[in-house]
Every structure is written in structure tokens, then in C-alpha cells.
Amino acid sequence: MAEEVKLYRTWSSPFGLRVVWALNIKHIEYETILEDLTNKSPHLLHYNPVHKKIPVLLHNGKPICESLVILEYIEETWQNNPLLPQHSLDRAQSRFWAKFCEDKLLPSIRSSYFMKGKEQEEGVVEALDNLKLIEEQLDGKMFFGGDNIGFLDIVLGWLANLPSVFEEITGLKLIDAEKFPVLSEWIENFYNHPAIVDHWPPRDKMITKFQAILNAIEANK
Template identity: 50%
Template sequence: MSHSTMVSGGEVKLFGMWASPAVRRVEWALKIKGIEYEYIEEDLSNKSTSLLEYNPINKQVPVLLHKGKPIVESLVMIEYIDEVWKHNPILPEDPYERTKARFWATYGEGECRDAVGKVYFTEGEEKENAIKHLEDTVRVLDEELKGKKFFGGENIGFSDLVLGWMAFWLPVAEEVASFEVLNSKKFPWFASWTDNFLQVPVIKENLPLRDKTVEFFQNYRQQRLAASNCQAATHA
């Protein structure tokens, strides 16, 4: 996929938070298209009036603003970006291939995210069972990626952008929560995809600092586990 020089986005703004995988995937899409945009960092513990105005439903990032009109949900944003700016297409032109790309994106947002979350926020036997389930979901991806560089073939596309969090944030989660799933012997094609994805310049140049990300998610996990334990004690 060739990358064009920067083109005017026509007043594009992206409200985000540096550690969010969902925010990064929208940035990747904008960078692939070479679209000029203004990035606005949000403090999620003290959300701006603009964020609350543009996304009153779930009050979360990312929010994409184009010519004053807000778009929410990162997958919807990527499709919007691809439809508005036709160069450097992210989704395949072929209807069947587009459907496949959307399927794997949905699988990543549903099965994969849920599976990682269960490992991340559980302990003991429950965590062991969750790891087995996560391995099952990664095995499905490994089978799909067999013999391919990316989900769509030789070029990075929609499925890769949506599932890209697994290449960077899943190893962070493994370090924070002390588990291992990304094994190149068990899942050689998935491991190869991870390496290929992280070497794409537009991805490599637009990732958060790893140490800072690990520290952020360590604190986040501790807070969630503490809240969960407190809630369990209250209902005991």
C-alpha cells in the first residue's frame, strides 16, 4: 500500500487518549490515507465538555470530528475514513473480501477482546480456564493467517488495523498479568503476522511508548481488581 503525501482532511479532529488501542487504530487509518488532522488528548477522569457534547451516548474516546460532525465507534470511523477519502483503500473492493474483512474485525472486537479481558481481570483456576479460551481464539486467527502476510494478503487492511492491538497491547497484557499466549511454536502464522504488522512504518511510528503503556495498564488492572474485590466483599 502506497502512502500519499498529506492531504487536507477538511477540518478533521480526533479526540483520544494515548494508551487506547481503539484511538490508535483510527490514527493508523488517518496516517495511511495521509489525512491532516488535529489530535486532542482527553483526560478520561476529567472529560472535556467537547467530548461530552460530541459523544453523549457513551462519553468515550475515540471521537472523530469531520466538518463539525461527530463519528463514534472506531470501526465505524475507519469505514467512514475509507469511504470519504478513496485513495489508499483500507477495505477490499470485492464484496466477498469486504465481508471477510468485516467478519475478522468483528471477531477481534468480540471474541478476542472478551477472551483477553477474562484473563486480564481474573486469578487462580478461573484465569487458567480463561487462558485456554484465549488460546482457542488465537488458534482461529492462526489458521486464517496461514500462508499470508496480512489478513487480506500482501497489504495491510481493515482486519489488520482492527486486530492490530493484539500485536502491541497483548504482549503488554501478558507482562502485566503474568501469562503467555503469544507463542511462535504454537501459533507461527499469528506470530509472523504480529511481526509483519509492527514493522509497517505507519504502525511502527505511531505506537505509544512500551514502558509507559505497561505502567499505565499495571495501574489500571490493580484498580479494577481492587474494585472487584471490594464489591465481592460487600456482597459476601
Template identity: 60%
Template sequence: MAEEVKLLKTWSSPFGLRAFWILKLKGVQFDFVDEDLSNKSPLLLQSNPVYKKVPVLIHNGKPISESLVILEYVDETWKQNPLLPEDPYERARARFWAKFGEDKVLVSIWNAFIKQGKEQEEAIGLAIETLKFLEEELKGKRFFGGEKIGLADLALGWLANLIGVFEEVIGVKLIEKERFPLLSAWMQEFAEAPVIKESWPPHEKLVTKFRAIREPYVAAAAQPK
């Protein structure tokens, strides 16, 4: 009997893109559903009753939630084109950088995106300091996974797209080639990889979406205190 693989995601979610990318890179046949999070489907609510969020991977009727968990599940289930290295130490390092991207990089850049005035300046400074760790990690490497895209690249891949969106919305350059030559080169090469390139959401549509997301933060900062 053929395997049934379904991915619940949204068109704009960087977390859903991770799951989409790994399935494509593995050559796994799957269906996907772009969920409307303002009107969540019964399938989503049933599949992820704890968080009620996307992405959710459903494999032969069994749901798996959380994008980093999905990445490892897919890598372990479909052995072709492995995304994690065989060496235990290198596997641990890949997991470390994936988690660092989640806990430090994403949080610091999001704060730079939503803050205003002096608080934004401080948040941008912290984001730049955080990004320096990624620049250092890329020394002597083409990708975080070495010579080919690995799990950490997929976990950090949103940088290659959303950074440009955030920079356009806030009018501040966060990743300059002069300061981050290796990270800039990685972003370009990752973004142009065939499976990655063909799946990016429309840039202008993302800009419109994130402008709308940011507006309440701007409005709140403008209120007298």
C-alpha cells in the same frame, strides 16, 4: 475551503490508535487531541453525548463515534489506498474478522488479564482457543488483508502491542511462536510497518497503566468469600 479533520483520542487507547492509523495510511491531514478521560472536554461530551468515549472523528464539524465505524467512514470518504477489498464477499470477511476481534479476541484476552487463580487458567485456555481462529485465517497470507494492511489488520492491530504489555503484567505468555507462528509473524510485521511503528505508546508507561487497572481485580479476588 480546506477540510477540517480532528481526532479525539487518548494516548493509550487501542481504539483511538485504529483511527489514527487509518488517517495516516490514507494521507489525510488532521489534528488530534489527547483527551483526559478523568476531565472530559466539552468538545468530547458534545461530540459523543451517547457514550462520552473516545475515539471521535470530527469531519467538517460532523462527529463520528466508535472506532470500527470510524474505520469504514474514513475508507469510504477518502478513496486513496483502500483498506476494504472491492469484492463484496471479501469485504464481508474483513468486517467479520474485525467484529470477531472485538467480540471474541478482545473479550477473551481481557478476561485472562483480569481473572485470578483457577478462573484465570480457564480464561487463558479460552483465549488461546480463540486465537487459533486468527492463526488459521492467516494461512497463505501476509496480512489479514492479503498482501497489504487492511481494515481487519487495523482492527486487530492492538494485539501487536498490548499482548506484550498484558503478558508482562500477568507473567503468562499468551502468544508463543511455536503455537502461533503465523500470528507471531503478523504481529511483528504489522508492528514494524512505518506508520504503525512510529505511533506506538511507550511500553513501560503502558505497563504501569495496566498494572494499576488490574490491581482492583486482584484485590477483589483476594477478599474472603
């Protein structure tokens, strides 16, 4: 009996893209259901009644929610092309830095681009400090997972796309080859990896979307 794998996501969400990348690296066939979060489908509300958001992975009729939880589920369910390191300490470190990304790095990047005045200044300082900590984790490796893309690469994959979109909109550049040579090389390697490169959302649509968001934020201030 064939497995049923469906992914509920939006066209632009970096959290949904994490699941896309993991499934592609694992060579898992799946069906994509694109959601409009301004008009959520009954299926999405049924499968994620707590948070009512994407992504949701549906495996043989059973829903799994939250991108990091979904990545762990994919790793445990399909053993080929492992995403997490073999040794327990290394696995714990990957999970630690994934949580750092969610709790510290991502909010500081958002503040840098979508806040103004003192909040933005503080966001930039924090973001640069956080990016430095992340760069140190590469430690001469091609990917955070070593020679191959792993769990932490997927969690941080949005760094290869979103900051450059925000930069084009705002003119603020956080990541460049002079300040972050190792991280910049990782961005190039990750962005163009065969399992990744064909799944980026259209850049022109991304710029239009986030320009509208920024305009709305500024209009409400």
C-alpha cells in the same frame, strides 16, 4: 477549502490507535486532541453524548463515533489506499472477523490477564482457541489484507502490542512463535510497518498504567 479533520482520543487506547493508523495509511492530515477520561472535555461530551467516550472523529464539524464505524467512514470518504477488499464477499468476511475480535477475542484476552482462578483458566482456553481461529485467517499472507495492511489488520492491531505488555506484568504468555508462528510473524510485520511503528504509545507508560489497573482489580477482590 481545506478539510477539517480532528481526532479525539487518549494516548493509550487501542481503539483510538485504529483511527490513527487508518488516517496515516490514507495520508489524511488531522489534528489530535488527547482526552483525559477522568475529566472529559465539554467537546467530547458534546460530540459523543450517547457513550461519552473516545475515539471521536470530527470531519468538517460533524462527529463520527465508535472505532469500527469511524474506520468504515474513513474508507468510504477517502478512496486512496483502500482498507477493505474489492470483492463484496471478502469485505463481508473482514467485517465478520472484526466483530469476532470485538465480541470474542478481546474479552477472552482480558479475562486471561485480569481474572483469577477458574475465570482466568476459562479465559486462557478461550483466548487460545480464538487466536488459533484468527491465525488461520492469515492463510500464508503477510497481512490479513494481503500484501498491504487492511481493515482487519487495523482492527486486530492491538495484538501487536497489548498482550506483550500484559505478559510483562503478569508473566502469562499467550502468543509465542511455537504456538502461533504465522500470527507471530504478522505481529512483527505489523508492529514495524512504516505507517504503524512511530505511533505506538510509550511502553514504560503502558506497563505503569496496566500495572495500576491490575493492582486496583486485585485490591477490590
